[in-house]
Amino acid sequence: MGLELTLIGIFIVSTIVGYFLINNVPPLLHTPLMSGMNALSGITLIGALIATAIGLKESNPIISAILGGIAIVVATINVIGGFGITDKMLKMFKKKVKQDE
Amino acid sequence: MNNIFDFLTTPVVEYVISGVLVLLVMYGIFLMGKVKSARLGNGISSLSMLLAVIFTLISNDILDVWLLYVFLLLGLILSVWIITSIKMIQTPQLVATLNGFGGLASTIVGIFALYEIGSDSSVFGQITAIVALLVGMLTFVGSVIAALKLAQKIKQKSFSFSNHTMILSGLLVLMLALIFIAPIVHLNPLIIIIIGLLISGLFGSLFTLKIGGADMPIAISLLNSLSGVAGAISGLAIGNVLLVSIAGIVGASGLLLTQIMCKAMNRKLLEILLGKTSVSLTMNQKPVVVEVKNKISTKDPLEVIKEAKKVIIIPGYGMAIAQAQFLVKELADLIKKNGASVKFAIHPVAGRMPGHMNVLLAEVDIDYDDLYEMDVINPEFKVTDVAIVIGANDVINPAARDKEGTPIYGMPILNVDEAKHVFIFNYDLKPGYSGVNNSLYQKNNVNFFLGNAKETLSTFINEIKNK
Numbered sequence: 001m002g003l004e005l006t007l008i009g010i011f012i013v014s015t016i017v018g019y020f021l022i023n024n025v026p027p028l029l030h031t032p033l034m035s036g037m038n039a040l041s042g043i044t045l046i047g048a049l050i051a052t053a054i055g056l057k058e059s060n061p062i063i064s065a066i067l068g069g070i071a072i073v074v075a076t077i078n079v080i081g082g083f084g085i086t087d088k089m090l091k092m093f094k095k096k097v098k099q100d101e
Numbered sequence: 102m103n104n105i106f107d108f109l110t111t112p113v114v115e116y117v118i119s120g121v122l123v124l125l126v127m128y129g130i131f132l133m134g135k136v137k138s139a140r141l142g143n144g145i146s147s148l149s150m151l152l153a154v155i156f157t158l159i160s161n162d163i164l165d166v167w168l169l170y171v172f173l174l175l176g177l178i179l180s181v182w183i184i185t186s187i188k189m190i191q192t193p194q195l196v197a198t199l200n201g202f203g204g205l206a207s208t209i210v211g212i213f214a215l216y217e218i219g220s221d222s223s224v225f226g227q228i229t230a231i232v233a234l235l236v237g238m239l240t241f242v243g244s245v246i247a248a249l250k251l252a253q254k255i256k257q258k259s260f261s262f263s264n265h266t267m268i269l270s271g272l273l274v275l276m277l278a279l280i281f282i283a284p285i286v287h288l289n290p291l292i293i294i295i296i297g298l299l300i301s302g303l304f305g306s307l308f309t310l311k312i313g314g315a316d317m318p319i320a321i322s323l324l325n326s327l328s329g330v331a332g333a334i335s336g337l338a339i340g341n342v343l344l345v346s347i348a349g350i351v352g353a354s355g356l357l358l359t360q361i362m363c364k365a366m367n368r369k370l371l372e373i374l375l376g377k378t379s380v381s382l383t384m385n386q387k388p389v390v391v392e393v394k395n396k397i398s399t400k401d402p403l404e405v406i407k408e409a410k411k412v413i414i415i416p417g418y419g420m421a422i423a424q425a426q427f428l429v430k431e432l433a434d435l436i437k438k439n440g441a442s443v444k445f446a447i448h449p450v451a452g453r454m455p456g457h458m459n460v461l462l463a464e465v466d467i468d469y470d471d472l473y474e475m476d477v478i479n480p481e482f483k484v485t486d487v488a489i490v491i492g493a494n495d496v497i498n499p500a501a502r503d504k505e506g507t508p509i510y511g512m513p514i515l516n517v518d519e520a521k522h523v524f525i526f527n528y529d530l531k532p533g534y535s536g537v538n539n540s541l542y543q544k545n546n547v548n549f550f551l552g553n554a555k556e557t558l559s560t561f562i563n564e565i566k567n568k
Contacts, residue, residue, distance in 0.1 A: 004225045007337050007345050014123070014333075014349030021127060022354040025134040027361075027449055027474055030456025033133055034358060035196050036143050038325055040126065041203040041351040043150065044332035046157040047344050048206050051213035052172075053163035059218055069172045071209035074202035076176025077183065082199050083147040084184035085192065090140040092189075092463040 032089045039082025045075035118156055119342045125149035126347055130354075136469060153343050189464045190421055193453040197248035197321055200328045204240030207233050207331035208298075214338040215290040226338055227284035233335035234297045235276050239305035240327040246309040247320055251453055260310040269311075272304040319362045319370075321454045326355025358455055365449030365475075367501075367511040402548045402561075403568050405522050409486035412436050413478065415446045415515055418453060419492015419528060421461050423554035429491055430465040432562055441486070445471050446478040446515050448496035479516050488520035492554050494533030500540045509535045523547045526554050526561075 025033050052068025055061075108114060126149045132142025158164045187195055211234030214220035220230055249255045279300070283293050312320045329351025336344030363370050406412075414433060420426060433443045445467065451458040459472055482488060490497055497517040501509040517523055518541050525542075529551055532538050541547065550557040 003340055004223075004337075007340065007342065010342060010346050011333055011337065011349045014346040015353035017127060018130075018350030018353035019357050021130045021134075021350070022357045024131075027447070027456050028459045028469060028472060029133060029136065029139060030358065030361075031192065031452075031454055031460045032139060032143070032456070033130075034322060034325055034355075034455055035192065036130070036133060036146060037351050037354050038196050038200050038203070038328070040146060040150070040347055041200065041325070041328040041332050042206070043153065043344055043347040043351075044203055044206045044210060044335055046153055047210040047219070047332070047335050047339055047341060049154070049157055049163065049169055050161050050339060050341065051210050051219040053161065053166045053169060055213055055216075055218045056166060056168060059216065064213075064218075065168060067209050067212060069168075071206040072169065072172035073176040073179070075206035076173055077180050078199045078202040078206065079147075079150055080177055080180035081183045081195075083143060083150070084180060085187060085195060085199075086143045087140060088184060088187075089189070089192070089460050089463075090143055092460070093136050093139065093469060 029093075032086050032093075035082060035089065036086040039079050039086060042075050042078030042082060045072065045079055048072045048075050115160055116342060118160075119346070122149050122153050122156065122343060123346045123350075125152075126350065130350070153347070157341075157343070189460055190424065191252070192460065193317070193321060193457060194248040194251035196454060197244045197251060197324065200321075200325055201241045201244030201248065203328040204237045204244060204324075204331050206237070207328070207335040208237030208241060210335040211235075211237055211338060212290075212294055214335070215293060219339040224284050226340075228280055229334050229338035231280050231283060231293060231297060233331055233338050234294065235280070235301040236327055236334060237331040238298050238301040239308070240324055240331050242302045242305035243309040243320075244324050244328070246306055247312075247317065247324060250309070251317065251321075265307065265311055269304065269307060272300050272307070275300050276304065316366070316368070317453050318450045318455050318457075319359060319366065319368065322355055322358040322362055323370075324355075326352050326359055329353070329355055362450060362455055365513060367509075367513065400522075402522075402524060403564055405487055405548075406436065406524075406565060407439065407568070409436070409439075409441045409522075411481075411485045412441050412443045412487045412489065413446050413482065413485050413517075413520065414443060415448075415488060415490045415493050415497060415517060416458055416462065417448075417451055417491065417493025417496065419494070420526075420554055421452060421458070421492070423492060423528075425491065425526075425554040425558055426461050426465045426467075428555060428558040428562065429462075430467055432489070432558060432565075433467065433471075435562060435565055443471065444473050444478060444481070446475065446488075447472050448475055448493070448515055449513075451493065451496060475513060475515055482516045482519040485520040487522045487524060488517045489524045489526070490517060491526045491558070492528070494527060494539055495535045495537070497541060498533070498535075498537060498539045500537050504537075504540065507535075507537045509537050517541065518544060521546060524550065526550045526557050528553065 048071035052064055055064030055068055126146055129142045129146030132138040211230045214230035220226040279297055329348045332348030333345050333352055336348055436443050447458050463469060495509055497515050499518050500507050501512040501514045504510055523546055
């Protein structure tokens, strides 16, 4: 049960830290922030990679490839697409800063 | 290679590396709190994600599973295509879709875990696997429907039938039952998966269909939070520290944003969860277009704008739909050249997701220092010569302040009615998403420029130029 408790503890600490981290972000940046957070939620990609690899080795390889393939592709899009679009947004804010200086 | 592998799989080293990566992610988020460092922050977050993936491949000894790279590459190609083809106006539906993708991935990880792939047969492993499957699926279905609504592929209006709240509650009970009973009676995984996908999919769709257009920012941030929760729980299922902590941060941050949105709209989260959306109250009463009293303002709007010293522009979603932000910028520059000060008042829920309006205005090079939040700008309306409303309705409706019993009563609004003159560039005089007639339209100091904001604005701009 040791690992489970550690994991739950980590989950709780992360949520608390996350809560306070977001509190200092001004509404101006809420959309890029959300979109960045959204990209981070694609971290489930690492779960998909592990499960798919184990499935391919130890279980039905065809079903694992199909299911895992879908999971990896969509999670990758979630991550890269999410960070990409966030960057695209922030670049617009950035341009303004340069003009001011 | 073997040495590195042995070293990286020692539990202590694994925890330390995970910890460092999590801190890196947190630092990235922290940097996103300021405009100047936000882009760097985003970069740091994405770098730590890349490192997390590489670390996962190494520490789980799956570097040589070539098929994984095929899928990763496919995802990469599709991402690049999405990023290059997307317009800023489409961000809300894109974020919703991507969010759904994360949920779908968590669902699949949950399915794997149910078959004890990456997980074990313990009750903890099984319960978390089912929760990941359920939350992931409802996030996926909910996000897809939200995206379709935002893209106006399906009706934005709240859709509900009798007993909606009861059905939702019933489905919730069913999900809880599945979570706790299935692992104990050792139900066949396939049966759990089929039942789980059905009830959570149904819950996700009914829940999102019920949410009207005006509550969309809340729905989006809530779904964002849920995709984090789904990821974190799938991490619990397969015992992955990195996944649990990073997704946990996302879950919490989404929840906080949801709270902020709820506050801005004077809504209670629980009410929205149970399907009491602002629109539902007006479902039965047909919105009536009020006849605006024929009152031509005593002064010519062009004169008013010439003499104005202090102008506030209030952009709403209508401006975004009409793609009129370039003209808004032109108008602002023109008024500034005239010697007046121009500020932009941004309602917290302007647009279709939190902070959406700021992004749209930044896109057309409007200085973000000119963008003011509601609480800051509200006292200034009293001393403002002209308030120019462009495609906004509910967020400037004084009924929210003084008409008790209307669905928007109590929602904080921009006090546009306190300005000396109000110019309204709206498409028509119909009520906004809330279905409540705008009592501002009855006032005497209001000038209307009705029609597509792009056309009415460019006409107005030309008139100013030619004068």
